[in-house]
Amino acid sequence: MAQINKSTDYFDISTWTATTSAISNLGFSPDWVWIKSTDSANGHILFDTIRGANERLSSASSAAESTRTDELMSFDSNGYTLGSSGNTNDTNPFNASYVGWSWRGSDSSAVSNTDGSITSTVSANTTSGFSIVSYTGTGSNATVGHGLGVAPSWIVIKGRNQTEDWTTYHISTGNTKNVILNSTAVPDTSTTYWQDTSPTSSVFYLGSSTRPNTSGGTYIAYCFAEKKGFSKFGSYTGNGNSDGTFIYTGFKPAFVIMKRTDTTGNWLLFDNNRSSSGGSNLIQQYLYPNLNDAEDSDATRGIDFLSNGFKQRNDFSAINASGGSYIYMAFAEQPLVGTNNIPATAR
Numbered sequence: 554m555a556q557i558n559k560s561t562d563y564f565d566i567s568t569w570t571a572t573t574s575a576i577s578n579l580g581f582s583p584d585w586v587w588i589k590s591t592d593s594a595n596g597h598i599l600f601d602t603i604r605g606a607n608e609r610l611s612s613a614s615s616a617a618e619s620t621r622t623d624e625l626m627s628f629d630s631n632g633y634t635l636g637s638s639g640n641t642n643d644t645n646p647f648n649a650s651y652v653g654w655s656w657r658g659s660d661s662s663a664v665s666n667t668d669g670s671i672t673s674t675v676s677a678n679t680t681s682g683f684s685i686v687s688y689t690g691t692g693s694n695a696t697v698g699h700g701l702g703v704a705p706s707w708i709v710i711k712g713r714n715q716t717e718d719w720t721t722y723h724i725s726t727g728n729t730k731n732v733i734l735n736s737t738a739v740p741d742t743s744t745t746y747w748q749d750t751s752p753t754s755s756v757f758y759l760g761s762s763t764r765p766n767t768s769g770g771t772y773i774a775y776c777f778a779e780k781k782g783f784s785k786f787g788s789y790t791g792n793g794n795s796d797g798t799f800i801y802t803g804f805k806p807a808f809v810i811m812k813r814t815d816t817t818g819n820w821l822l823f824d825n826n827r828s829s830s831g832g833s834n835l836i837q838q839y840l841y842p843n844l845n846d847a848e849d850s851d852a853t854r855g856i857d858f859l860s861n862g863f864k865q866r867n868d869f870s871a872i873n874a875s876g877g878s879y880i881y882m883a884f885a886e887q888p889l890v891g892t893n894n895i896p897a898t899a900r
Contacts, residue, residue: 555680557783561883562659563681566807566826571642571649576632584676584685585775586625586633587612588641589840591650591827591848595640598623603663603676604688604752604773606725608635610711612842613735618713618850642783652827654808656683668698668755673701682778694748696756704752705776706786707882709734712764715772720745724755726814727878731764732880733842734770737817777882785883793875797865804885806858810842815878818871819843825858825886834858834864
């Protein structure tokens, strides 16, 4: 199995202010780009190379895909070109701020995949454990090829041509439940989501639910398999105090999303590019993937990014209630130890 020694060859974070025409500092050509205005309530907008640069979805909305020619103009060899929309590059106010998270897919064109009962179109990067999957629903039990070669731990699906909530499989909530990305809801239990069957090394399972499998509906799925030193998908239990739960990832995180699952609660997103904690480990800026709100900044609700994981430092119920159950996904700033000889250090 290939080892990832430099995380930014496969995932990276960019920040910019208005009037920036292009992001050109990535070490790869991105295949999935997620952009959010940090100082306004403009939406979370998601683009990928299978659907095309002008086709956008929002993680905070059940709305169908829409075409915009003024948001993301193109995917480039080392980044992407921005349009003039307030969602990506607003000049009013002049100093509007943005963040973009980018993932690398296949280094060649997407391919047809016939591993499942539904033929899919797949852009897969087996080194980093990430694939983008496009398919058309049947309305009945089916399987879809994902191209990863190992079972994914996290799958998020959105209908492109219909108004439906996002459907999410997470390894820690299991194959009987759906966690809605654009909602605060607790995981919903139904055999109609995943047939109560976990993904395999070649396919994921679909039931008859209209969310991931309307007959004739077109869908996009983002699939992630855990890779040692690069990505981690798991769960933890909160303890409700400032010496909070420590979650071991095996790397220094750059990006963490988490959600409470035993009761309602927002999704929260933290990354290492927007911290204003004065050089400490504390990451106190966060966004809500299920809301269009501007970022919040609160030292009493932040988390520590450490050399080998992250740690809660408060009793904020969305991330660390006593006895609360949470799921998370995390990507590395750098592995705990890599052959690039750069040790991961906390601040």
